[in-house]
Amino acid sequence: MPLNPDQLAEIQDLRSSPKQTVRAVSEGMEKHLYHAIDVLDHGFVRVIDYMGDDAAICQAARVSYGKGTKSVQNDEGLIRYLMRHWHSTPFEMCEIKLHVKLPVFVARQWIRHRTANVNEYSARYSILDREFYIPAPEHVNAQSVVNNQGRGEVLEGEEAARVLEILKADSNRAYDNYEAMISEEGQLGLARELARMNLPSNIYTQWYWKVDLHNLLHFLRLRADPHAQYEIRVYADAICQVVADWVPAAYKAFEDYRLGAVTMSAQMMVALRGLLKGEEVTAESCGMSAREWREFQDMIDA
Amino acid sequence: MPLNPDQLAEIQDLRSSPKQTVRAVSEGMEKHLYHAIDVLDHGFVRVIDYMGDDAAICQAARVSYGKGTKSVQNDEGLIRYLMRHWHSTPFEMCEIKLHVKLPVFVARQWIRHRTANVNEYSARYSILDREFYIPAPEHVNAQSVVNNQGRGEVLEGEEAARVLEILKADSNRAYDNYEAMISEEGQLGLARELARMNLPSNIYTQWYWKVDLHNLLHFLRLRADPHAQYEIRVYADAICQVVADWVPAAYKAFEDYRLGAVTMSAQMMVALRGLLKGEEVTAESCGMSAREWREFQDMIDA
Amino acid sequence: MPLNPDQLAEIQDLRSSPKQTVRAVSEGMEKHLYHAIDVLDHGFVRVIDYMGDDAAICQAARVSYGKGTKSVQNDEGLIRYLMRHWHSTPFEMCEIKLHVKLPVFVARQWIRHRTANVNEYSARYSILDREFYIPAPEHVNAQSVVNNQGRGEVLEGEEAARVLEILKADSNRAYDNYEAMISEEGQLGLARELARMNLPSNIYTQWYWKVDLHNLLHFLRLRADPHAQYEIRVYADAICQVVADWVPAAYKAFEDYRLGAVTMSAQMMVALRGLLKGEEVTAESCGMSAREWREFQDMIDA
Amino acid sequence: MPLNPDQLAEIQDLRSSPKQTVRAVSEGMEKHLYHAIDVLDHGFVRVIDYMGDDAAICQAARVSYGKGTKSVQNDEGLIRYLMRHWHSTPFEMCEIKLHVKLPVFVARQWIRHRTANVNEYSARYSILDREFYIPAPEHVNAQSVVNNQGRGEVLEGEEAARVLEILKADSNRAYDNYEAMISEEGQLGLARELARMNLPSNIYTQWYWKVDLHNLLHFLRLRADPHAQYEIRVYADAICQVVADWVPAAYKAFEDYRLGAVTMSAQMMVALRGLLKGEEVTAESCGMSAREWREFQDMIDA
Incomplete structure (x- = not known):
């Protein structure tokens, strides 16, 4: 595409x-607007439309008649206060598509x-393109040995060569067969809604996705996190750039009170x-499991 | 206010x-934008912001790259098709505040x-104004004798005079006492979050309300309906005017396939x-209750 | 599994x-409860838990203290009234998992x-089984020639043989390679979150899905519809059986006012x-497109 | 009632x-079940139904076939892990009405x-009872002088006597007039949907409210908080007791990782x-406003 x-x-x-x-x-x-940010090998994020700005957050928080801003400084303070105290509804007043x-x-x-x-490209109705995600060599990792739900060393x-070879060969074979099945040359041609089931899940799809700023920030908090899978994290990172330009005060508050909190x-x-107070404390004395104690040490040492 | x-x-x-x-x-x-439409005696509806237009509905339906419209006529046909067949997600791509x-x-x-x-004016934080809805005489009706949930004759x-007198007097007395309780002259002054409980529910509040077009049309279908209470129906009617100007093709399809359907x-x-086929049919022969039969007669006679 | x-x-x-x-x-x-209904070649639907019954719908509609039922007959009438007039909140008072x-x-x-x-089986965390949907021969159809989004003749x-052969062979090869990539014998073993991308979308997954009755009926109306893809329709049909046994009065009203409406x-x-009235009417005289006129003829002839 | x-x-x-x-x-x-917990002067909370228990949370997290529990201890550890790491979907698998x-x-x-x-008692359809919330003397507070959105000293x-006298007198007068307006003795009687607007907002209503455990805990976190208004906090406190008996492990994790976090x-x-590390730190050196610095001091001193 x-x-x-x-x-x-x-x-x-x-x-x-x-x-x-x-x-x-x-x-x-x-x-x-209309400028795609490239992500992974064939993907992108492209802003189609938006509603509101930093001032709109304050305007709604104040349910005011006019622009709702007294000064940029006042607005920043208000936005930080709202973020810190989990007043989420004013952030819902901005929207992005x-x-x-x-x-x-x-x-x-x-x-x-x-x-x-969400409106997604329909593979019942249309034919998918031959575009598959093949990871760059530096993102082909082993299963993690410490975290069942993550990856370890590269x-x-x-x-590595074998993995990349398999992914490429299987993707192409699956797509060749997809095309062969739906082809109407010399045969009726299989229904698209059936043929698509042969395609592996590294094939690209696309959609329009519209969300309010509060829910977007929640998405970013979970998906821009180091524990998120790399392939979704890069999308979250790209969207973070966009949000930082769209609503700079809200984004800064988000960094301070969510991402970095x-x-x-x-x-x-x-x-x-x-x-x-200089007291001696241990996992036992505080009622923490060994795992929580490790997490606690990481928090205060980081 | x-x-x-x-x-x-x-x-x-x-x-x-x-x-x-x-x-x-x-x-x-x-x-x-920024022009309030007056509703009831002190109310209004005012468009603060919007996202999208008729073309944006089609663009999302086609998950297309550019403007997404081949022609206005094509767009109208597509919008009617989407509305008729309950494909609701493209309508969610427009938003209004x-x-x-x-x-x-x-x-x-x-x-x-x-x-x-929603962001509503906070009566915990701020003082409400002395503004109460007092119905116009032509909207002071008796309880309906056929519908437990509606009003009958004027x-x-x-x-009528007695009703209006009561509503005005009680509103004013309640507000006088509200003011007296929160006053800090010669006393500490009751907390606003407590004092507000003395105010009757015909007092005016205000809010910012943001919704996507699909959910707005659902709201309008229920609230612009003759069975809706008059006092919310007039707000729905005002919003209908706005939507007709905003997305004319979608609004026309809404009239044909929802409001008039x-x-x-x-x-x-x-x-x-x-x-x-010219057959004789009765409630019994078709398995309808007397009430359903009456509703059926109303549908085909209207 | x-x-x-x-x-x-x-x-x-x-x-x-x-x-x-x-x-x-x-x-x-x-x-x-705990009895799986088989669907497709390896799938199933299994009721884990539920909340409420027909009487619970009426109890909520009446916001009553006790059982909320006057008689079974009264309850049926009330449920039919609620369904017919789109009073959806009482149906939300029942839940299924x-x-x-x-x-x-x-x-x-x-x-x-x-x-x-929803809680879905995690292929980041766990290894998927070698189970793929291969359609029965009578469900291998050509692309429809009248509806871009559907299937035509068998x-x-x-x-047909070629299609089934391709689906089986590609599924098995993809799974062989999935296993080879994650294997830790003689190699580190690819992370599961990466290896899964090689698997085609006819592989089986599983989830716990919990929904209220109102939203379930909406799902069933769209997915038990003849225009829904066969492979999801059979799940909807299986769930229809369950709902008919769970809340018989609500299900009957659903059949009359939604599925058959x-x-x-x-x-x-x-x-x-x-x-x-015996008048002559045409598409033009009524302002219908040719397509709408056909749909109208189908409605009254059916 | x-x-x-x-x-x-x-x-x-x-x-x-x-x-x-x-x-x-x-x-x-x-x-x-069926035992009302009294709240405020005329209110209550009464459990009508529920779905799931602590084991059901684990069962969904594991998308398991059977009971899904290996041992009570394992289940507690899993529930704590899920709560700590914001894995919210398993908690959505429990429901309460x-x-x-x-x-x-x-x-x-x-x-x-x-x-x-939600299903609320309809004052369009039915007549409200003469039941008003009148605060106990120890909950009649002044407006806070430090927090615009709260109350200060008693x-x-x-x-105090004047406030209570006003609330009682205005409630009763409003109700007398409500009754007088809807009365059908010697007059038509005002529609209920209109008459209700004369009633102050300390009148009691009632509803059926159904919610999943994840969203309930979110509600409790905000409404059982010391900053919540007293009159909603007592409802949240009552529900906390219920949840502690319903899903003891989840509730304990909620206390540790939400309420007390x-x-x-x-x-x-x-x-x-x-x-x-024993370093000297100030608001300036860390980039905090005076307000944030105070909040920080409160956190570490508490």
Whole structure:
């Protein structure tokens, strides 16, 4: 699904003919419109539309009549206060619509975030393109030995080569057979809704995805996290760039109070207050399991 | 909460300084921005922002790269097809944000529509204004004698006068006492979060309400319906005007396939097919209750 | 993932040791608990738990203190009234939890119904089994020539044989390679979260799916429909059996007012009223497109 | 709406005739069924139904076939792990249905939690009872002088007496007039949907409220918090008791990782690590505002 000349011309045309609006405009976001950010080998994230800006968050929080801003500084303070105290509804007043091209196995993780609107390319109706995600060699990792749900060291040498060879060969064979099954030359041709089942989940799909800022930040907190699978994390990282340009004050508050924040349990707080008073504390004395104690050490040492 | 000169100046300023955008712009909607539509005696509906237009619905349905429209005619046909066959996700790709001022008892019905974003004026934090809904005389009706959940004929003469007198007097007394309780003159002053409980539910509140087009149309179908309470129906009617200007093709399809449409049960379809063949049909012969039979007669006679 | 003897024993044990409860019990549903209904070649639907029954719908509609039922007959009438007039909240008061085993391409359609709770088997964490959906010969169809989004006649002879051969061979090769890549014999072994991308979407996954009755009926209306893809429709059909036993009155109302019902547009109602009066009506005279006129003819002839 | 003898007899009957089920049963919860917990002066919380228990959370997390538990100890560890790492979907697999009687101003806060099912007593259809919330003297507080959205010291003496007198008198007068307006003696009688607007928001309403455990815990975290308004907090506290009996392991994890937990911002973590190393840290050196610094001090001193 690379852009053909007609599509490029149409997009070029849209970009070069701005229109007038009396709505809130985010200058930082306007420059992203219609510009795809490349992700993985064939994917992208492209901003289609947006609603609101930092001031709109404050305007809603104040349920005000006019622009709702007293000063940029006041707005930043208010946004930080709202984020810190989990007042989520004002952040729901901003909305973004993205066009995303992504492998099916990434799409399957992504769609678990339910509070969003989605229109996906239909493989019942249309024919999928021959585009498969093949990881770059530096992202072909072994199963982690410490975390059942993650990857460990990078594969090297023959093993890595074998994996890449298998992924490429199987993708191409599956697609050859997909084409052969739906072909109407000399045969009726299998229904698309059936033929698609032969395709592996590294094939690319695409969708329009629309979500409010509060739910987007929740998505980013989980998916831009180091524990998220690399292949969805790179999409989250790309969207983080966009959000930072769209609503800079909200994004900064998000970095400080979510991405960079740490939640300590009741037991950890007991341990912490003990440490600050110079007391001796242990996992046992605070009621933590060995695993929690390790997590606690990581938090205060990091 | 009437607008003060500063607010009016600010709004005037926003309206008179349009900005450039490369987003989709709905000309019909731009003219609504910042113009309140009066509803009831002190209420209003005011468009704050919107995302998308008729073309955006089609663009998402086609998950296309560019403008996504081949022609206006094609777009209209596609939109009608989507509406007729309950393909709701493309309509979710448009979004609207309204500022609404409304009586509390109307707000309580409205908020039952859960798929929306809301920021309401906080009476814990702020002081409510002395503004109460007092119905116009032509909207003071008796309890319906045929429908437990509705109103019947208009009250007249002394009874009507008495009702209006009560509503006005009780509203004012409640507000006087609200003010007296929170006053800090010569006393500490009751907490606002407590004092508000003395106010009747015809007092006005206000909120920012943001919703996607699919869920908005669902709201309108239920609330612009003749069975909806008059006081919420007038808000729905006002929003219908806005939507007709915003996404004219989608609104026309909504009128044809939702507002003006009729759903017939399996039994009604049996009766209907019988009638069209000139057969004699009765409630019994088709398995309808007396009530369903009356509803069926109303549908085909209307 | 067929049941092993330990699992069978455990399930047998659960079934044979009923406990006492003072909650609402649906006798029709109790017999379904822990009994899988087979669907497709390796799939199933299994009721894990449920909340409520027909009486619970009425109890909530009446917001009553006790059982909330005056008589079974009253309850049926109330349920039919609620269904007919789209009063959906009482139906949300019943809940069901299912364990479903299904091919990934079916899961991808299913998950688009967002108002539900889901826990899916994790292929990041665990290894998938070698179980693939291979359609029965009578369900291998050609692409439809009248509907871009559907299937037409059954494939026969060599073409059908070729399709089945491809699906089987590609599934097995993909799984062989999946196993080879994750194997830790003589190599590190590829991370599971990466290896899974080689698997085609006819592989089986499984999940726990919990949903309220209102949203379940919406799912069934769309997925038990003749236009739904066969492979999801059979799951919907299986669940219809379960619901009919669980809440018989609600299910009957659903059949009459949803599954067997027909929605006519404003234009269709004009045509219909004309026909009933013996007038001549045409697509043009009623403002219908050729396509809508055909749909109208199908409705009244069916 | 106190229970009449018929209702009491019906409830007594339900309690004394347990039925058999093969579903998961929580013994701790069975004893709550049909027993109202009194809240405020006329309100209550009453468990109507529930689905699932601690084991059901683990069963879903493991997407297992049978009971899904290896041992109670294993289950507790898993539940703590899920809670600590924000794996919320397994907690959605439990569901509760409550009957709640509460003042309208509390209901207005409560309903802002959108992911729940609600059936409220209809004042369009039915007549409300003469039951108003009048705070106990120890809960009549002044507006807070440090927090715009809260209450300060308890009012005393004449001021307190005056407030209580106003609330009682206005409630009763409003209700007298409500009755007078809807009366059909010697007049038509005002429609109920209109008359209700004269009633203040301390009148009691009631509803059935159904919610999954994950969303319930979110509700409890916000509403059992010391910053929540007292009148909703007492409902949250009552529900906490119920949840502790229903799913003891999940509730304990909720106490440790939510209610008793503390979230520190990126800046606070810098300050904390400095303090633990014995360094001198200030608001400025860590990039905190004066307000954040105060909040930080409160966290580590508490």
